Amino acid sequence: MTITLYDLAGAEPDRRFSPFCWRAKMALAHKGLAVETVPWRFTEKDKLPQPNAGRVPVIVDGTRVVHDSTAIADYLEEHYPDRPSLFGGETGRGIARFVQNWTETVLQPGLIRLVLLDIHRHIGPADQAYFRSDREQRFGVTLEEFVGDRVARLPAFRVSLDPLRRTVERQNFVSGNAPAYADHIVFGAFQWARAISDFEVLAADDAVRAWRGRMLDLYDGLARRAPAYGS
Amino acid sequence: MTITLYDLAGAEPDRRFSPFCWRAKMALAHKGLAVETVPWRFTEKDKLPQPNAGRVPVIVDGTRVVHDSTAIADYLEEHYPDRPSLFGGETGRGIARFVQNWTETVLQPGLIRLVLLDIHRHIGPADQAYFRSDREQRFGVTLEEFVGDRVARLPAFRVSLDPLRRTVERQNFVSGNAPAYADHIVFGAFQWARAISDFEVLAADDAVRAWRGRMLDLYDGLARRAPAYGS
Numbered sequence: 525m526t527i528t529l530y531d532l533a534g535a536e537p538d539r540r541f542s543p544f545c546w547r548a549k550m551a552l553a554h555k556g557l558a559v560e561t562v563p564w565r566f567t568e569k570d571k572l573p574q575p576n577a578g579r580v581p582v583i584v585d586g587t588r589v590v591h592d593s594t595a596i597a598d599y600l601e602e603h604y605p606d607r608p609s610l611f612g613g614e615t616g617r618g619i620a621r622f623v624q625n626w627t628e629t630v631l632q633p634g635l636i637r638l639v640l641l642d643i644h645r646h647i648g649p650a651d652q653a654y655f656r657s658d659r660e661q662r663f664g665v666t667l668e669e670f671v672g673d674r675v676a677r678l679p680a681f682r683v684s685l686d687p688l689r690r691t692v693e694r695q696n697f698v699s700g701n702a703p704a705y706a707d708h709i710v711f712g713a714f715q716w717a718r719a720i721s722d723f724e725v726l727a728a729d730d731a732v733r734a735w736r737g738r739m740l741d742l743y744d745g746l747a748r749r750a751p752a753y754g755s
Numbered sequence: 756m757t758i759t760l761y762d763l764a765g766a767e768p769d770r771r772f773s774p775f776c777w778r779a780k781m782a783l784a785h786k787g788l789a790v791e792t793v794p795w796r797f798t799e800k801d802k803l804p805q806p807n808a809g810r811v812p813v814i815v816d817g818t819r820v821v822h823d824s825t826a827i828a829d830y831l832e833e834h835y836p837d838r839p840s841l842f843g844g845e846t847g848r849g850i851a852r853f854v855q856n857w858t859e860t861v862l863q864p865g866l867i868r869l870v871l872l873d874i875h876r877h878i879g880p881a882d883q884a885y886f887r888s889d890r891e892q893r894f895g896v897t898l899e900e901f902v903g904d905r906v907a908r909l910p911a912f913r914v915s916l917d918p919l920r921r922t923v924e925r926q927n928f929v930s931g932n933a934p935a936y937a938d939h940i941v942f943g944a945f946q947w948a949r950a951i952s953d954f955e956v957l958a959a960d961d962a963v964r965a966w967r968g969r970m971l972d973l974y975d976g977l978a979r980r981a982p983a984y985g986s
Contacts, residue, residue, distance in 0.1 A: 615843025618931020619850040626857065626918035687857035700849020 526558045528584040530572055533563030534646035534720065539751045541643065541719035543632065544593040546712035546747065548581040551597050551705060553743035555607040559583075566651045593712075594624070597705055610705035623698060623706040626687065631713045634681045635725065638674045641667045642721035674723065681725065685732055692735035703742060711739040715747050722753040757789045759815040761803055764794030765877035765951065770982045772874065774863060774947035775824040777978070779812040781939035782828050784974035786838040797882045824943075825855070828936050841936035854929060854937040857918065862944045865912045866956065869905045872898045873952035905954065912956065916963055923966035934973060942970040946978050953984040 529549065532542035540546070540561070552559045564571065569578045573589045576582050582591040583599075590599045601610050601617075611617035644655055644667055656667060663670050688698070688710060697703040698710055714736050717725055726733040740748040760780065763773035771777070771792070783790045795802065800809045804820045807813050813822040814830075821830045832841050832848075842848035875886055875898055887898060894901050919929070919941060928934040929941055945967050948956055957964040971979040 609846070612844045612846025614932070615840070615847040615930050615935045615937075616850060618926060618935075619847060619854060619929060619937050621926060621931070622854055622857075622918060622922045622929055622937070623850060625921040626853075629917040629921060686860040687853060690856040690860060691853045695849060695852060698850060698853055699846045700852070701845070704846045704849075706846075706850050706853070 525586055526560050527552060529559050529561045530564045530580045530582040531561040532580050533565060535648040535651075536646075536751065537563040539646055539719060541646070541716050542580055543712035543716035544579075545581045546715045547593040547705075547708050548583065548596045549746065550708035550711060550739075550742070551600055551610055552583075553746050554610060554703070554705070554708065555600050555604050557600070557604065557607070565648065567654050610708075612699070612704060616699070616704065616706075620704075620706040620709065624709050627709050627713055630684055631688075631710065632716075634677075634684050635713055635717050637671060637677055638681065638723055638725055639671070639717050639721040641671045642723065646720045678725070682727065682730070685730075688735075689730065689732050693731040696738060697735070703739065707739060711736065711747070714739075715750075715752070718752045718754050719750065724754050756817055757791050758783060760790050760792045761795045761811045761813040762792040763811050764796060766879040766882075767877075767982060768794040770877055770950060772877065772947050772950035773811060774943035775810075776812045777943035777946045778824040778936075778939050779814065779827045780977065781942060781970075781973070782831055782841055782936060783814075784977050785841060785934070785936070785939065786831050786835050788831070788835065788838070796879065798885050841939075843930070843935060847930070847935065847937075851935075851937040851940065855940050858940050858944055861915050862919075862941065863947075865908075865915050866944055866948050868902060868908055869912065869954055869956055870902070870948050870952040872902045873954065877951045909956070913958065913961070916961075919966075920961065920963050924962040927969060928966070934970065938970060942967065942978070945970075946981075946983070949983045949985050950981065955985050 529545070529552065531540050531545045531549070533540055540563070549559070549561070564580050572578070572580070572582050573584055575589060576591045579591070581593055581596060582589060583596055585603070590596050597610055611620055640659065644652055647655060660666055691698055695701065698707045714725075726736065760776070760783065762771050762776045762780070764771055771794070780790070780792070795811050803809070803811070803813050804815055806820060807822045810822070812824055812827060813820060814827055816834070821827050828841055842851055871890065875883055878886060891897055922929055926932065929938045945956075957967065
């Protein structure tokens with residue numbers, strides 16, 4: 525039975541940029557599960573199945589509705605135990621949380637200073653008004669000011685990737701020889717950036733970029749086939 | 756059969772401060788293996804069993820000599836598979852490398868700016884001369900200058916712990932409900948600091964400090980019983 529995923533979309537329905545939705549899509553593909561995505565916009569909170577928290581991803585699997593990317597990964601691991609594992613056991617699941625927390629306290633906050641304005645450029649007029657108001661209130665500056673110094677920020681951003689860089693210099697994936705959910709978490713952030721921004725955040729010779737390329741190749745090029753910028 | 760571990764010591768033979776040796780000692784205790792430690796000083800390179808890279812930890816297990824903390828963890832996991840696992844499988848081992856790389860590119864470089872001079876205070880005269888010369892050449896400033904602004908550096912250091920903090924706020928250990936080698940890696944760095952410095956790097960109410968306390972309690976208080984400062 526096909527799982528339905530509510531997936532954040534831009535003005536173009538195929539431009540899918542939520543890092544959290546990308547985690548879920550990569551996890552579903554990792555499990556080899558069929559999925560049908562429904563494009564969803566920031567201002568369509570009433571179109572989500574219940575229960576939800578006003579955000580995506582939300583999946584519907586038969587009669588079950590699961591929201592929040594972490595809950596979705598746990599759900600898939602529990603309900604599809606015979607498919608390839610996302611965590612490789614409880615220790616792997618535990619340490620994947622560390623990778624998630626690094627992604628959410630270092631990587632994503634770093635990326636948002638580089639690409640926030642580009643999100644605004646890719647969403648429809650109704651979403652643009654909501655997004656500008658919500659984010660300018662949250663950050664206390666205009667979107668333009670928020671990313672105005674992004675070129676100057678880039679070197680420090682790249683240094684902040686050192687733990688990731690050293691890892692994928694020495695092994696193919698964050699999770700070792702084969703990708704697992706920790707990779708999907710980190711990749712979701714980079715896929716978010718490249719889905720809406722032509723500002724290349726990684727140098728051409730960066731080992732992180734080579735890893736990103738390996739992630740783009742997974743699952744028949746699932747993420748590479750999606751509308752995005754760069755390689 | 757008891758395993759022998761060559762373990763970096765200060766002027767007092769019981770003051771053991773190498774973060775890499777602490778990884779190995781915690782890993783040996785995790786496996787429930789008997790160990791006898793040999794105090795070793797920076798200037799005793801000729802006293803190590805062959806092969807070695809001039810550094811500790813080095814272990815001798817029967818006829819086998821293994822050096823380098825990562826190689827020791829891999830060796831213990833391979834040769835003592837029936838004992839509690841350090842990694843919980845290949846995915847866990849892979850992601851533990853990310854935690855290691857975070858520890859070695861963020862945590863340990865942050866700590867060294869706080870406690871380097873305190874190492875010098877705790878080692879014998881022959882080691883002091885070597886240590887000052889080696890480290891001052893490496894860092895290009897005197898030991899005193901290197902840590903001179905440590906009070907000013909402390910807030911940024913504590914912010915750099917956000918990925919760890921958020922993890923141990925939400926679960927008991929880096930590795931989930933139970934400690935594993937990823938915890939030992941991170942703990943080794945904190946145990947290094949507290950073994951040679953009375954400069955408390957963690958605020959009293961920091962969740963990282965509560966986790967450090969849980970680590971100090973493990974294996975009958977192995978690390979808590981060692982000469983060190985603070986709680």
